[in-house]
């Protein structure tokens with residue numbers, strides 16, 4: 001268990017010091033925080049999400065979530081924001097899973113962009129799959145930072 005924890009520490013640098021201190025106090029609790037920051041490890045779900053992504057999302061968000069050419073921060077000639085990358089180069093990772101799911105289900109808020117609403121076209125399970133795929137595009141470091149954002153959102 002100690003070795004597993006050390007390996008997780010290497011990959012998930014953020015917040016490790018605190019976890020180490022906690023584990024010294026209560027050795028039995030080591031695996032719990034480690035599990036909370038463990039990456040989405042279901043390759044089958046990620047694979048399903050990839051297929052949904054390629055069919056429905058890649059045309060706007062680019063292959064592997066890398067975005068399209070041009071600056072996604074600037075409004076286009078129609079006054080609307082272009083699709084941002086969904087990998088860790090933009091800000092998709094600032095949002096907890098619930099917010100990502102809502103954005104995908106409801107589309108662009110208030111007509112700020114041309115993101116269609118996917119509710120009714122994708123099932124909730126398919127939206128979960130595509131979110132898992134998007135999260136798989138983030139580096140370990142960004143995933144760990146996102147994981148803290150996720151945990152805080154679940155406590156509120």
Ligand code: HEC
Pocket residue numbers: 052053056057058059060061081082083084086090091092093095100103104107108109111112113114115116118130
């Ligand atoms: C027609 C183009 C288009 C398609 C197709 C599209 N999107 Fe988007 N998406 C956008 C735009 C434009 C935005 C920016 C929204 C805004 O500012 O209003 C966006 C925003 C998002 C965001 C929020 C990103 C952030 O950084 O806050 C997520 C998540 C997202 N899209 C996921 C998806 C997924 C998943 C699919 C496929 C199921 C998809 N999009 C399909 C255009 C598209």
